[in-house]
Amino acid sequence: METTGYRRAVGIDFGGTSVKAAVVAEDGRIEAQTSFDTATAPSGAAWLDAVAAALERLGLNPSSLKDEIEGIGIGVPGFVDFERGFVHDLTNVPGWKAVWLNRLVEERFGIPARADNDVNAMALGESTFGAGRHYRHAVFVTVGTGVGGALLINGQLYRGAHSMAGEIGHLSIDLNGPTSPEGRGGLEQYVGNRRLIARTVSLIREGRASILCELVEGNLDALTPRIIAQAARQGDALSREIFEFAADCLATAFASTAYLIQPEAFIVGGGVARSGEVLFEPLRARLRQRLSPHFADRIVVKPAQLGHNAGVVGAAILAFQSHPAPEATPTEQPH
């Protein structure tokens, strides 16, 4: 890859299923992208090899990375100590416990590396180039297999005292709710992908009528939030009820979040959120019911805009931030 007049970085979106990598320009454009299966590179060493191969597929020269990109940013699905570049553990990826990820990547590739929680990376992407770019105070939420969150406060990602803040998926919406390693009644226990599907299947098995049975040709194992959303749009009462329920659970946690930090906006992405208005319409209505007008009148709920790309774009922004633009740091320039 040739040297260009603008800065570029590599963003890595480390997911439970696949690892995506992209060359991202400073203006947010994705210039090249690739991926590999998470399962094929389980350990730190195998993962670094897979990343090296990915960098070559992206057209980068491993021996001159320094001249081609500013650094590598990595969004990982778990608890990260951002300041120290230390991964405590990854929720759905075995073998990643107590890893000094920044240091590993820097030693292997000779360029700055910055790891952060994947939802923080998504939030950086959305707040810089997506649905969050007009806000100084916003909450970013992903609703997919789990529920993740990140906070923008005074225009900056806020990571809390030990860089684990934003875990909206663990907010309790019922003090006597189901127990998990994270407490009781956590939002994620109600509205994760699998929970919503399980709830749907159980209602169908109780004998509730629904067009979902036709849509999956009788195979309830094939149910996905996307199919339930499709049925809801077609007016299926059961499917609408599922989204009303998910909306009400989300609204409960959003109302608590609003009372606590009063953001300007909630930006919602992830698989379940891609269901669109069948989720967003009841979510907005129920959030309003659960807030005093002082708060309800001053808050918006919007879908994320960058979709699957938010992770790699946001991760690349981490790399740009770890290595400020020359204009921004005159003291580093001789003239």
Next chain:
Amino acid sequence: METTGYRRAVGIDFGGTSVKAAVVAEDGRIEAQTSFDTATAPSGAAWLDAVAAALERLGLNPSSLKDEIEGIGIGVPGFVDFERGFVHDLTNVPGWKAVWLNRLVEERFGIPARADNDVNAMALGESTFGAGRHYRHAVFVTVGTGVGGALLINGQLYRGAHSMAGEIGHLSIDLNGPTSPEGRGGLEQYVGNRRLIARTVSLIREGRASILCELVEGNLDALTPRIIAQAARQGDALSREIFEFAADCLATAFASTAYLIQPEAFIVGGGVARSGEVLFEPLRARLRQRLSPHFADRIVVKPAQLGHNAGVVGAAILAFQSHPAPEATPTEQPH
């Protein structure tokens, strides 16, 4: 009052029952204090007259206030737009709706005035001179008639997008809980003074044995959180159960708050909190149960230290902040 070598300000703690005013030195010392009944000064004009009389009782000369104090800070029990000095409304004080309080006070007394929510004022006091002074990220909670909160983020009070953040009393701990103008299942619906007393009375009326009946000589209307705490310390099972319940409700909201913003500490004050270890011990235990060790190991729960004085001291700090010390603003000095 003579001019001294250090700065002073007046702090006003505007409560539902009484209005306290004090002359506070820059190091947090209270040099003089007085108060008047809230009910005797219901309107803005009568309130200003009562404040003028209080200033005289404090030994200040109304015609030379400018030479004697830096300004007046006011903590009020309700929704305040801090930046604009505008009081939306006060929860338990009728007649205070849509009031430009800073401007009223400045016009009357000719010195800078700064109004803020009363719990923000308490938090400023505690974070500057009390239990919060070693933390950069902390949550301040008052548990009394209602439940209020304030947030310290990066060493600064955080007021949210429209200066109403910190309302931990409205965090929902049960999505199907009791309805209020602020939503459903708000913490305050469970652990305010009156709620705890009502719960106690109802258990006694159901026939539960308790030494409380003796302590109030059969007059259940005389029950207070202080008496229930006394009984709990004496081993009264019913009273302990009441505090276990309050602790569990608080722990649910604290766990949600910890997951969202990961503070270093919760600093808890107010009438119910003055019950001491009968509350704090189960609160710490239940918070730990409701958090992943990543969070539980990194958080402390401490009682507030300044007691009834936190409000006036914190309000005075608002005034000092509105009028920075000369050393801190060299551009305002000719040399």
